[in-house]
Amino acid sequence: MSQELIDAITDMREEDAVAITKKLLDGGASPVAVLDACREAMGIIGMRFETGESFMPELILAGEILAQISAVVKPRMQQGGEDKKLGKIVLGTVQGDIHDIAKDIVGFMLDINGFEVTDLGVDVAPEKFVETVKSTGAKIVGLSGFLTLAFDPMKHTVEALKAAGLTDVKVMIGGGQIDENIRQYTGADAYGKDAMAAVAIAKSWA
Template structure:
C-alpha cells in the first residue's frame, strides 16, 4: 500500500511536481480522498508551524502552498464525489487602495487546504464588493488584508460596511504588516492574525471548528 508520508513531505518541501503525481498515484491506488487530504494538510501544517516560528522564509512557504493548491485541484473532484463538504465558505481580499497580494494569497491557499471554501476577491476590493460576495456565497468568514499603513482606514470602512448589513454571523479576521491586535479591537474586527499560518488557527477558532 502506498505510503502517504511521501506526499506530506512533497507538500512540506514545496515539490509540486512530486506532490501532484503522488496525489494522482494515491487516487489511482484507491486511497480515500479524505486520507489524501489529511496527508497534505499535515505537510502544510508542518511548514506553517515553521513559518510561524520564523524558521523559514516566504518563498519556502509560497512553494509549499502552491504544491498544496495544485494537488488539491487534482483531488477536489474525488473529494466532492465522496461527499466531502467544506466546513464553511470564506471570502478574502486586500482592502481598497492596496494592491499587495502575497500575504492574502498565502492565507487563501492555506485556508483552502484547511477545509474551507475560499472566494478570493483579489486586491483593491471595495467594501461593497466584500458585502456583495458575503451575501452571494453565504460566507461565514471574511479575511481582510492590508500591507500599507495608508490603507488601514479602508479596513475600518470595510468592517463597518459588513457590520451595518447585519450579517451578524459573519466573522471578520484581519491581517497584514501594519495591523495589530489593538487595531483589530479598535475597528471592531473579530480577530487578528500576525501571519498566514496563524490565520488558519484563527479562522477555525472564530468558526468554532477546533
C-alpha cells in the same frame, strides 16, 4: 497514505512530488488517498510555519506543488465526496490596496485548515464584501492590507457589513502595518500578525 509523497512535499521536492503522484495514481491508488497525503503534508508545513521552521518560501512553494498535484488528481476524481468544511470565509485585500501575497498565504492556510475560502482578490470595495457575504452565507470576513492607506477602507468595510445588518459576521484584519491600534480604529473583531494567527482566530470563531 503515501509517506513518500508526504516527504516529497514537505522537503519541497517539487518534481518528485508530481512524479510520485502520477506513479501512485497509475498504480491504482485512489485520488482521495493522494489528497489525504497532500493534506497531511500541508499540515506539517503549517505546523513548521507556526514553530518558525518554515517561512514564506515554503508556504508559497507548497501552494504551487499542491496546485500541480491537484491538476493531476482532479481529472480522475469522481463527483461528490466533498469534505465537510469548518466554515465559510470571505477574504480580500481592501479597496485602494493591490498587494496580494500575504492575503494569498492566509487564504492558502485557511483552505488547508478546512475552511471554504472565497477570495475576492485585491482592491475590493466594501460593497463587494457585503454582497459576497450575503451570497455565500459566510460568517467570517478576512480583510488584508499592506499599506497604511488600508486603515480607512478596512474601517469602511467593517461599517458597511454592520450597516447591511450582518452583525453576526466576525471580521479579522491583518497586514504590514496592522496592529491592535488599527483593530480598535476599524472596529474589527480581531487582528492576526500572520497566517497562523488568522487560522487560530478563524478556528476560534468556527
